[in-house]
Amino acid sequence: MASSAAPLFDARRIADRWIADYCASGTADDMLCAHARDDAAWRAAFEELAGLSGDNLEGARERARRHAEDIGTGFRVAGEGEERPWPLSPVPLLIPEAEWRGIAAGVVQRAEVMERVLADLYGEARLVADGHVPAALVTGSPFFLRPLARLVPPGGCHLQAVAIDLGRGPDGAWRVLADHLRAPAGAGYALENRLAMAQVLDGLQLRLNIARHAPFFAAFRDGLAKRCRRAEPRIALLTPGRLDPSYAEQAHLARYLGWLLVEGGDLAVLDDRLYVRTIVGLKRVDALWRRLDPRLLDPLALDSHSTVGVPGLVDAMAAGNVVIANAPGAGLLEAPAFAAFLPQLAELLTGEALKLPGIATWWCGQDAARDHVEAALDTLLVAPAFGVAPLGLPEGRPVLGSALQGEARAALRADMARRPQDYVGQEVAHLSTMPVVAEGRLVARPFTLRVFAARGADGAWTVLPGGFARIGEHADARAAVMGEGMWSADVCVHGADPVEPVSLLPAGDSTRLRRNPGTLPSRVADNMFWLGRYLERGEAQLGVIRVLLGNSISADTGAALAADTVRRLADILVAGNAAPAPKALRRADLTELARAALEGGEGWYSVAAINAQARMIGGVSRDRLAADMVRLLDAPFPARGELLDKAGALQRRYSALAGLAAEHMGRTDAWRFHDMGRRIERALATLRFLRAFGRADATGDDLGTLLDLADSQISYRQRYLTGIARVPVLDLVALDPGNPRGIAHQVAAISGHLDALPVLSDDGLAEPQQEQARELAAILVTAHATRIDDAMLAGLELRLAHLSDAVARRYFLQGAEPLRAAGLVLA
Structure with a gap:
């Protein structure tokens, strides 16, 4: 018995030393140190890491990288021709189930509020008529697609899936940093992170009762199929192509969900129905999960310069013959300017305050808000109101007001005076930190969490338990400085009860046998x-x-x-x-x-x-x-x-x-x-x-x-x-x-x-x-x-x-x- 217990004792001792050294570094890391709510879970994770690689944290990081590479995970930075390997951290982010229930409830509430707002703005527009939403905020947004006005999407909803970026402050409170509605990306990376980490920390799943991802993807797949007219619909994932930054993720998701991976050139509309061009002719497509910019979807109805869209697609959608997730135009609420109005709209539409508040935002298209931003410029973040670079922010990225000096500051003020509606001011959000391996040791780095929700067959929202974390390169915990992050981490929701081993694959005796591999575009x-x-x-x-x-x-x-x-x-x-x-x-x-x-x-x-x-x-x-x-x-x-x-x-x-x-x-x-x-x-x-x-x-x-x-x-x-x-x-x-x-x-x-x-x-x-x-x-x-x-x-x-x-x-x-x-x- 002594020999079998020795490795566990060694792993525990190594894990305790890692934790002690990390906490002694003076970090205010809410996950692990003085304010930690579940040290046992983190200790279990580090014991698994120590059991994997001994006292060699770099070895653990290399193993995580290798497993991510084996899965084929990669990403491309815009403008680069070659894919980069996916930077997976061997240390997961651990969130207790009780805390996660609050996050999930806030995500569902936010998704439902945004659905109601979209339904109104593309429908009767009572929110604009009654003065709750400025008309310029809608009609002046490049994300508002006028041809979609008064068009009820097939299935009755604009949103089928959403992604929401969350940041956790040093006080432990979660807040929304951004909403992703046009083409919410990242669920595939969350899946790939989990697959890789299951190989790295294979004992952690049972040890911490970590919630599985498969039920979420099953609900998403069933929900999209339910909104189609045919009993056995053909569903496709519409990709912009191999040069898209997340193409590898899209290919992995299409294979995992059993959907066709198609480009615009693969598709054709005939008699208001959508078809995919195959080796046996045209085959009907009932639903598209699009990852293509909605303005490029249909050159006849939207951007006439688009060469990657499908002529007539909006007509097919209007006829109810194809479900598009998310419906074109949903990105209207992605604009940072809308974050200034969402809290009031939530209370107006649901009678409740947002359970997950966003960071304070002021849209400069209103006089009082503009005056506040100009007066408090050095304490705020200045950002494009609609994601499009205005003259005062030529690079199109949010900038700390205090960092703007000389000619850059003068140019910003001048353009804010000419076109104030192009700008928002936001409070500078500070982020909590989590451990990551760097230079052979654990260091604290700020992180953000992307959470995903999708409608199931019953129309109710299902939240992916976990999502994926992005971790900053530097210790500066301001969200604006962190940017896109340097590492990615699996996010594990753990609880006291055993988790049912659910798989996306149906039971063998319930599956109708087939030897036809399916449609070949x-x-x-x-x-x-x-x-x-x-x-x-x-x-x-x-x-x-x-x-x-x-x-x-x-x-x-x-x-x-x-x-x-x-x-x-x-x-x-x-x-x-x-x-x-x-x-x-x-x-x-x-x-x-x-x-x-x-x-x-x-x-x-x-x-x-x-x-x-x-x-x-x-x-x-x-x-x-x-x-x-x-x-x-x-x-x-x-x-x-x-x-x-x-x-x-x-x-x-x-x-x-x-x-x-x-x-x-x-x-x-x-x-x-x-x-x-x-x-x-x-x-x-x-x-x-x-x-x-x-x-x-x-x-x-x-x-x-x-x-x-x-x-x-x-x-x-x-x-x-x-x-x-x-x-x-x-x-x-x-x-x-x-x-x-x-x-x-x-x-x-x-x-x-x-x-x-x-x-x-x-x-x-x-x-x-x-x-x-x-x-x-x-x-x-x-x-x-x-x-x-x-x-x-x-x-x-x-x-x-x-x-x-x-x-x-x-x-x-x-x-x-x-x-x-x-x-x-x-x-």
């Missing part, structure tokens, strides 16, 4: 097809580079190839725009050619450039690809070693990606497009190799190189014991259906995929792409290696290119294609 099919092509293209080019550098496995040719063979290898790279033509065929020139074709430079189609294209597609296909595959696509380009070392590392990466696709992807239509892209690209590359090295005057070096590039050396040696001969090599590489790297095998696989994919008519006749694949297969079946010449190979290459175009025309529906094209299915 045309854009996704397009992406999967080209992901396959780019991966195969990169691998083929890499093969040429490796042979050029002397990596042939042929014992006859070795590493020294004849000059004509080397020139043909160089010509292939130059013809593919991979690198500029070498000055000569000297080793130094060829090495530079290989380097350029591998690592690239501006304007050259190198392996690195091809990898970047594949990586981009992987970034927009997170909801369709395994995490391991996305991780390999995101892996940095090799930077160490000689050229052959880098080429070898890339070859192993390509092999791993091919293995994941072959062994781990379900045999769905998405996989068929991915594999078909690979087969088309492999066949095209092999045809180019045949034309270069399979000529009538081909030498032994030429034929050996051809076998290398077609990855058929071993197959040839096993089959033919005499040396290399042209006709057997051509037969193996071009016509043998049993060679998995040969052209005949690729064409047979392509034809099989096209026969298995859905067709638009039931007449039993082949569609154009099927006809072309069968004709190509027939040519190869009836061909003989002795009759293969350049003209035949050029003809096959042209037919493959036409086949690829036919696949694109049939399955990758473009926005300009007529919606009433013959055969399109409407379901």
Whole structure:
């Protein structure tokens, strides 16, 4: 017994020392030190951390980061092309259940008040007529969407989900810092934080009876489905695309909720109904959870310059045929100016004061409020009233009045005099702190808490127990200084009673079985097809580079190839725009050619450039690809070693990606497009190799190189014991259906995929792409290696290119294609 108790004793001792050192630092941290209400919970969390990593807090932080990375969590800063890893702290924020009930009640009350205000402002507008809300606050706001006035959203409510930022003062009181209604983001990050922390602190769930997230997401999913007209609705998450800062979160949520992840170009409105373009035609969409700016939703009704919206979407919504969460125009109440009026509106509409008060706000569009802000400028925060940067705050961010001096202060005062309605003054909120790991120890940093609420099937609000915390980089506890924060933390609501192990997945015996993986949007099919092509293209080019550098496995040719063979290898790279033509065929020139074709430079189609294209597609296909595959696509380009070392590392990466696709992807239509892209690209590359090295005057070096590039050396040696001969090599590489790297095998696989994919008519006749694949297969079946010449190979290459175009025309529906094209299915 003594040996089994020792680790617990050690962990407890380490946890007590961490807590003592943290409290001794002089912090006024309400969570943990003198005013802590539940030291036992925090001690349990630190004991779990100590049991995980001993006395190594940096090790615990690294483990949390690694688990977040394994899940695929990431984010992008606006203006940056690359995603950043999600900065997850190993120390969760712990909130007792009793305290959480008060927070949840305040969130529900606030959501209901905002729903009533929106219903009035977009309806009869009695609040404006009776003087409770200034008309300029509504009609002057860029968030007010006039085309939505008098339109009752399908389902009867404007808000389906909300997010609210809370700050806790040093006195322990929670206050609202901001409301998020247009496209409330972050619930996916809360889910991902919990998934990662379940791996880091796996014993804490049972030890503290931490409330689960699944019931909230189930309620949200059921609530949105309940407001649709059809019994089994199709729901989609509308994303702005891969460059959106929270795209990774959106992809994770879509996969978790079982919804389609779509962009505006995937959708079309026909006869006031919304459809998604799929490989089998148009499929009805009943509800959208939009993460797109509402002003960009419909270029016909809203911003006519929008290229990412869906023409006619507002008409479909007005006809009651599509539920949009949240309804366009809900962002009207996000404006900081509205925070000045919400307390009075709450009492007017509900007879109660807000349970979660906001920070004191003065809208300068009113004379008394403007005078107060100007008089108390040095003690207030000055912010844009409607989120749009006014002339006096050119960066568009809130600024401490005391920080404005000289010309900046004069410019602010001048513009406030010209357009006071563009500004608000707010009290400077001070935040409580929580522990975070920095430089190997626990330090106190200010934090904010984002809480989420969603309507369930009964219309009642459900609050996610926890949300996620954002933690500041510096010790300054003023909310305005903290900004977006540097770390994220899981938020755990804990109580005395055991928590039922609820999952979003239904019980196995209550689920209707299905083997159809669901709707495949045309854009996704397009992406999967080209992901396959780019991966195969990169691998083929890499093969040429490796042979050029002397990596042939042929014992006859070795590493020294004849000059004509080397020139043909160089010509292939130059013809593919991979690198500029070498000055000569000297080793130094060829090495530079290989380097350029591998690592690239501006304007050259190198392996690195091809990898970047594949990586981009992987970034927009997170909801369709395994995490391991996305991780390999995101892996940095090799930077160490000689050229052959880098080429070898890339070859192993390509092999791993091919293995994941072959062994781990379900045999769905998405996989068929991915594999078909690979087969088309492999066949095209092999045809180019045949034309270069399979000529009538081909030498032994030429034929050996051809076998290398077609990855058929071993197959040839096993089959033919005499040396290399042209006709057997051509037969193996071009016509043998049993060679998995040969052209005949690729064409047979392509034809099989096209026969298995859905067709638009039931007449039993082949569609154009099927006809072309069968004709190509027939040519190869009836061909003989002795009759293969350049003209035949050029003809096959042209037919493959036409086949690829036919696949694109049939399955990758473009926005300009007529919606009433013959055969399109409407379901």
